[in-house]
């Protein structure tokens with residue numbers, strides 16, 4: 001992963017605008033760590049969470065494409081890989097807004113990134 005100084009600065013200059021290149025690329029690295037860059041971060045998901053995650057992601061991408069707009073960056077509708085990167089930015093930068101608009105996604109991301117804090121399902 002190579003990040004320019006200017007993109008590092010830009011990423012953290014506004015920590016709540018929902019956009020953060022560092023978090024985006026970090027999400028791709030985590031996703032890739034299991035050998036497949038596919039939007040399924042298997043290191044962060046327990047086995048029973050994998051299928052619900054895939055169907056929630058596909059459902060959300062389909063909604064985004066059908067509407068042509070979303071509070072989620074539309075770049076995330078490109079594919080599952082970009083969705084995971086874009087939704088990770090959203091989760092860390094605007095958790096309250098994500099929780100309000102997409103409680104299921106929020107809950108799954110909370111379990112991935114804060115496994116001790118999240119209530120067990």
Ligand SMILES: [Zn+2]
Pocket residue numbers: 024028081082085
């Ligand atoms: Zn990307």
